Every structure is written in structure tokens, then in C-alpha cells.
Amino acid sequence: MLHKSVIIYSKVNWKERLSPFICPCPLLPCPVCLQPCEEENEYSIIYCDEDWTNWGQIYFEVKEESSFIQRMLCPPSRRQLTLVDQKKYSEVHLKVEKPFKCSILCFQRPEMLVHYREQYIGKIIENIQYGLLKCEFYSLTCHDKNNSLLYEIRASCCQCGLVCMLPCKDCSEIQFDIKDRKKNLVGKICHLFGGFRREWCTKADTYGINFPEISTVEEKTLLIIATLFIDYSQFQNF
Numbered sequence: 001m002l003h004k005s006v007i008i009y010s011k012v013n014w015k016e017r018l019s020p021f022i023c024p025c026p027l028l029p030c031p032v033c034l035q036p037c038e039e040e041n042e043y044s045i046i047y048c049d050e051d052w053t054n055w056g057q058i059y060f061e062v063k064e065e066s067s068f069i070q071r072m073l074c075p076p077s078r079r080q081l082t083l084v085d086q087k088k089y090s091e092v093h094l095k096v097e098k099p100f101k102c103s104i105l106c107f108q109r110p111e112m113l114v115h116y117r118e119q120y121i122g123k124i125i126e127n128i129q130y131g132l133l134k135c136e137f138y139s140l141t142c143h144d145k146n147n148s149l150l151y152e153i154r155a156s157c158c159q160c161g162l163v164c165m166l167p168c169k170d171c172s173e174i175q176f177d178i179k180d181r182k183k184n185l186v187g188k189i190c191h192l193f194g195g196f197r198r199e200w201c202t203k204a205d206t207y208g209i210n211f212p213e214i215s216t217v218e219e220k221t222l223l224i225i226a227t228l229f230i231d232y233s234q235f236q237n238f
Contacts, residue, residue, distance in 0.1 A: 005050045008207040011042040038071040040064040052208035061086040076236035093117045121218040124226045142222045186212035
């Protein structure tokens with residue numbers, strides 16, 4: 001059973017770091033290692049307190065599986081990929097599929113299909129982004145296996161952390177509100193400041209999730225995958 005809060009910790013891949021010696025462009029090979037800078041991502045899901053301190057044991061890990069061509073030619077937000085659990089710490093049996101979509105307005109919106117213990121439990125869909133028209137940075141929705149809406153996740157564009165991530169209170173988080181079907185605020189996802197070296201020299205990110213008080217394991221799993229969706233869509237492209 002998942003705790004009320006977890007940390008999602010993206011592992012650092014030094015081939016992707018922004019430095020004078022390794023090119024950050026996904027279309028060019030690194031002059032040092034002669035491999036594409038864009039690598040497969042790995043994430044650890046870790047138990048923690050509600051304020052995201054006192055990190056505990058790792059609940060499970062997931063690793064991206066994607067083709068060399070996809071990573072070379074498509075940005076992370078658009079490439080086709082699969083996320084699978086590593087089975088190191090528990091028998092989660094998680095598999096997530098993100099098909100390639102050529103999105104035009106409301107057609108073919110990017111999505112992630114989630115399977116838990118070999119059963120389809122729902123999907124995450126990216127909404128049409130209205131930006132400044134709604135003072136909105138990003139939004140997406142979580143749906144159950146019957147395609148009914150579970151949660152809506154939205155972030156305001158009026159946040160200091162979107163301009164520059166710093167350790168001071170107002171700049172150390174980018175908050176995404178989790179709302180239920182009745183538009184009630186029931187939880188939150190936060191992109192957390194992970195230190196200057198991690199934030200400025202790598203593409204690795206750290207997230208904290210406060211789950212809704214009344215939510216099933218499957219719903220919590222969908223919210224974890226929604227956080228990974230946010231990472232690919234907004235924080236892996238640069």
C-alpha cells in the first residue's frame with residue numbers, strides 16, 4: 001500500500017548534462033562519448049513524509065524503453081516510449097505505453113496508457129494548452145479504465161519557480177494542483193528544487209506528490225504516471 005506522499009527521483013545521466021564538453025542537442029552526437037545526448041530515463045519512487053522530507057525506502061523503480069531513432073529525432077515530449085518497473089524492490093508489475101501522436105488541436109492528444117499487475121487501469125491525457133489565456137502553465141487529466149474522469153491536474157503560470165529555480169521558498173517549487181470531478185482541491189504535485197548542480201547541470205528532476213486522502217492504489221499509480229508525463233512534457237525538452 002502506498003503512503004500518503006512519495007518522492008519521484010529522476011536518476012542523473014551525465015551524458016545529458018549541459019556543459020562545454022557535451023552537446024545538449026538531441027540531434028547531434030556528443031563529441032566525447034560519440035553517442036546521442038538523449039538517453040533513456042530512470043525514475044525511483046520513494047516513500048517520504050507529507051512535507052517531502054525523511055525519505056524512506058524505494059517503493060519501485062521504472063525505466064524507459066525507447067528506440068535509438070525515436071530519441072535521436074523526437075523531443076521527449078513527443079517520442080514513443082514504454083515505461084516498465086525494474087522489479088528490484090517489489091512486484092509492482094507496472095507497464096506504461098506512450099504511443100506517438102501527431103496532435104492537432106483536440107485531435108490525437110498525447111497520452112499514456114497504464115497497466116498495473118497486467119490489468120489496464122486507466123490513462124493520462126494532455127489537455128489543449130491555453131497558456132496566458134487562462135493563466136495556465138500546463139494541464140492534463142487522469143481517467144480510469146472506463147474512461148471516466150478521475151482527476152484534473154493544473155499549474156498556474158504565475159509561479160516564480162517557472163522563471164528560475166532557486167532554494168528560496170517562492171522559487172523552490174512549481175506546484176500542480178490535483179482536483180477531483182467536482183473541482184475540489186484534493187492533492188498536489190510539486191517540481192522540487194534539487195540543488196544547483198542537479199538543476200542547472202543535468203536534466204534530472206525531483207518531484208513530490210501528496211495523494212488525495214481517499215484514493216486507491218490504482219489511482220495513486222495513475223498520479224505517479226501523471227507526474228512522469230509532466231516531466232517528459234515540460235522538463236525533459238531542455
